[in-house]
Amino acid sequence: MEQVWKEYQEKNKDRFLKEMMELLRIPSVSAKSEHKEDMRRCAEAVRQSILEAGADRAEVMETAGHPVVFGEKIIDPSKPTVLVYGHYDVQPPEPLDLWHSGPFEPVIKEGKVYARGSADDKGQFYMHVKALETLAKTNTLQTNIKFLIEGEEEVGSPNLEKFVTDNKELLKSDVILISDSAMLSMENPSLDVRVRGMSYIEVEVKGPNRDLHSGIYGGAVGNPITILCKMLASCHDENNHITIPGFYDDVVEATEEEREIIARTPYDEDEYKRDLGVKELWGENGFSTNERTGIRPTLEINGICGGYTGEGAKTVLPSKATAKISARLVPNQSSKKITQLLLEHFRKIAPPSATVKAFEHHGGEPYVTPIDSKGYKAAAKAVEKTFGKEPIPVSGGGSIPICSILEKELGIKIVFMGFGLDSDNLHSPNEKFNIENFHKGIETIPYFHKFFAEM
Ligand SMILES: [Zn+2]
Numbered sequence: 294m295e296q297v298w299k300e301y302q303e304k305n306k307d308r309f310l311k312e313m314m315e316l317l318r319i320p321s322v323s324a325k326s327e328h329k330e331d332m333r334r335c336a337e338a339v340r341q342s343i344l345e346a347g348a349d350r351a352e353v354m355e356t357a358g359h360p361v362v363f364g365e366k367i368i369d370p371s372k373p374t375v376l377v378y379g380h381y382d383v384q385p386p387e388p389l390d391l392w393h394s395g396p397f398e399p400v401i402k403e404g405k406v407y408a409r410g411s412a413d414d415k416g417q418f419y420m421h422v423k424a425l426e427t428l429a430k431t432n433t434l435q436t437n438i439k440f441l442i443e444g445e446e447e448v449g450s451p452n453l454e455k456f457v458t459d460n461k462e463l464l465k466s467d468v469i470l471i472s473d474s475a476m477l478s479m480e481n482p483s484l485d486v487r488v489r490g491m492s493y494i495e496v497e498v499k500g501p502n503r504d505l506h507s508g509i510y511g512g513a514v515g516n517p518i519t520i521l522c523k524m525l526a527s528c529h530d531e532n533n534h535i536t537i538p539g540f541y542d543d544v545v546e547a548t549e550e551e552r553e554i555i556a557r558t559p560y561d562e563d564e565y566k567r568d569l570g571v572k573e574l575w576g577e578n579g580f581s582t583n584e585r586t587g588i589r590p591t592l593e594i595n596g597i598c599g600g601y602t603g604e605g606a607k608t609v610l611p612s613k614a615t616a617k618i619s620a621r622l623v624p625n626q627s628s629k630k631i632t633q634l635l636l637e638h639f640r641k642i643a644p645p646s647a648t649v650k651a652f653e654h655h656g657g658e659p660y661v662t663p664i665d666s667k668g669y670k671a672a673a674k675a676v677e678k679t680f681g682k683e684p685i686p687v688s689g690g691g692s693i694p695i696c697s698i699l700e701k702e703l704g705i706k707i708v709f710m711g712f713g714l715d716s717d718n719l720h721s722p723n724e725k726f727n728i729e730n731f732h733k734g735i736e737t738i739p740y741f742h743k744f745f746a747e748m
Pocket of ligand 1: 380413414446473
């Protein structure tokens with residue numbers, strides 16, 4: 294069987310790449326209404342590609358926002374079904390002047406395809422379309438395959454939960470497979486086993502009813518920036534633990550086994566520091582860097598605003614200051630609960646000399662894939678087969694809020710099989726996807742289906 298896959302893929306390699314690049318030409322920016330038609334055009338192109346790959350059916354399905362593409366190939370309802378999730382929308386390409394070539398004019402340079410969406414996520418979900426084609430055209434499919442490719446991931450998937458709830462029967466499967474993340478490197482293949490949850494709030498501190506002369510009033514009236522900074526600085530103690538009461542209450546400590554796996558993950562601290570241009574690292578005492586970014590919750594100030602920031606000096610006591618604050622969460626912290634704790638905390642520690650308001654932005658729950666699940670084992674075996682090396686389970690620090698929703702609604706586990714690299718410039722100018730990774734993904738995915746069916 295493997296020989297026929299190899300032959301088929303070798304013969305069609307260039308076409309696979311060319312088709313993927315065609316998809317990258319469509320500016321499917323979900324955040325901007327001016328791209329509404331492009332979104333639809335992209336959904337239609339995805340539908341077409343799934344059909345041509347050999348699916349029985351593929352449809353563009355409506356939501357209150359951008360449409361979802363659903364497709365399926367059912368070989369035998371009694372066989373296991375794999376649901377592939379991905380997204381055809383992309384981040385806005387700005388700032389345009391930092392791109393070396395047009396964000397929607399894909400170019401190949403040094404074995405990489407440069408374009409918005411190449412790695413996140415068009416290039417990656419397209420590997421699954423071509424894996425389906427390989428399996429269908431060589432008559433070697435052992436699983437049923439379904440596709441759920443949405444168009445609103447980059448804007449927080451506001452309509453996907455309803456779509457999934459409304460279409461539970463249609464989406465019924467045994468495992469969800471997602472390629473929307475990175476691996477450590479081609480030499481050190483890895484599979485993500487965790488994504489963190491998120492709480493996001495904004496705090497506003499109001500002092501006097503107008504900006505004041507800092508000489509006439511300074512020293513007598515509370516300065517909103519000073520007050521805000523004091524509150525923010527008090528959120529970590531001398532050990533860099535988070536001081537919000539109740540913040541750690543629901544944290545499930547990682548097991549010794551998990552910590553051992555993290556300790557074995559290749560990591561070069563000097564290189565890490567050099568890359569970031571910092572002399573020392575910072576973080577919660579008692580935990581390593583990979584633990585701090587993977588299995589521990591964090592609190593970050595994302596932005597702070599207030600007072601005079603123009604050229605030169607202006608002696609002012611500002612009337613207002615604001616900060617955006619996010620927390621990354623781990624099991625079993627609840628995004629709702631932590632958001633509530635954060636809001637209450639800032640309202641409570643507000644001094645009487647200012648008015649403090651706090652309100653919430655978006656959130657999402659953490660997610661963990663057990664490494665003893667059938668899906669994870671099949672993915673690990675597939676990666677080992679094509680990379681010649683057992684993948685390392687990695688605790689990713691980012692968040693994919695839709696994961697917990699998919700598991701809750703469909704009652705099945707998610708397996709992350711990302712073939713991108715951290716250096717792919719996701720959401721940044723000059724996003725790229727290595728062509729070798731693209732083909733390696735197409736080579737690996739059929740083995741996942743084979744091993745999953747056999748387990
Ligand atoms: Zn993505």
